[in-house]
Amino acid sequence: AQSVAQPEDQVNVAEGNPLTVKCTYSVSGNPYLFWYVQYPNRGLQFLLKYITGDNLVKGSYGFEAEFNKSQTSFHLKKPSALVSDSALYFCAVRGVGSGNTGKLIFGQGTTLQVKP
Amino acid sequence: DARVTQTPRHKVTEMGQEVTMRCQPILGHNTVFWYRQTMMQGLELLAYFRNRAPLDDSGMPKDRFSAEMPDATLATLKIQPSEPRDSAVYFCASGPSGSITDTQYFGPGTRLTVL
Numbered sequence: 587a588q589s590v591a592q593p594e595d596q597v598n599v600a601e602g603n604p605l606t607v608k609c610t611y612s613v614s615g616n617p618y619l620f621w622y623v624q625y626p627n628r629g630l631q632f633l634l635k636y637i638t639g640d641n642l643v644k645g646s647y648g649f650e651a652e653f654n655k656s657q658t659s660f661h662l663k664k665p666s667a668l669v670s671d672s673a674l675y676f677c678a679v680r681g682v683g684s685g686n687t688g689k690l691i692f693g694q695g696t697t698l699q700v701k702p
Numbered sequence: 703d704a705r706v707t708q709t710p711r712h713k714v715t716e717m718g719q720e721v722t723m724r725c726q727p728i729l730g731h732n733t734v735f736w737y738r739q740t741m742m743q744g745l746e747l748l749a750y751f752r753n754r755a756p757l758d759d760s761g762m763p764k765d766r767f768s769a770e771m772p773d774a775t776l777a778t779l780k781i782q783p784s785e786p787r788d789s790a791v792y793f794c795a796s797g798p799s800g801s802i803t804d805t806q807y808f809g810p811g812t813r814l815t816v817l
Contacts, residue, residue: 622808629706632807635805676745689735689758695744695745
């Protein structure tokens with residue numbers, strides 16, 4: 587069965603410091619990995635995705651994520667956090683396998699709090 | 703700026719009433735997804751359409767929920783009869799091609815409260 591784990595319910599970081607939001611996954615076959623951000627009372631906004639190729643993926647708003655196949659991880663990072671980055675972040679995976687319709691499986695979400 | 707639209711944005715209803723939520727996917731997108739978000743369960747896929755045909759509705763309670771795409775510009779999610787446990791935010795998302803690598807683009811959601 588496919589699954590995504592975001593081990594931290596909340597991450598707190600000071601503005602200007604680097605941030606990491608963790609994600610690990612379990613799929614059969616090649617994983618296709620996504621990060622979305624949700625601001626209060628809004629829909630999910632796409633940040634970035636890993637399909638194939640370079641393990642470091644760059645996305646919107648200065649975010650990037652590193653795919654690590656051996657550790658089955660896809661952590662979201664940003665070199666310098668902004669207060670406006672405070673939001674709920676979701677990791678999602680879509681795997682290829684028998685009977686798989688290609689639907690996205692989401693983690694439970696991690697709240698990022700950036701303090702001034 | 704193309705985006706997914708959903709109506710209504712908020713709906714308060716009483717138990718037993720019918721609820722219909724509507725979604726307009728991004729023009730040209732051929733896949734549509736319905737998700738439900740709750741504090742307890744997180745984001746769950748309810749139904750998935752490609753070229754207006756349902757591909758996966760295994761996440762949807764069949765006895766009270768139904769999802770349709772009357773045409774390429776409209777997807778509907780109906781609950782009849784509604785129950786308090788259906789209170790949640792319902793998101794629609796669309797994708798451009800149905801490819802396994804597609805990005806899904808989400809609408810703003812419908813916040814449903816069933817009293």
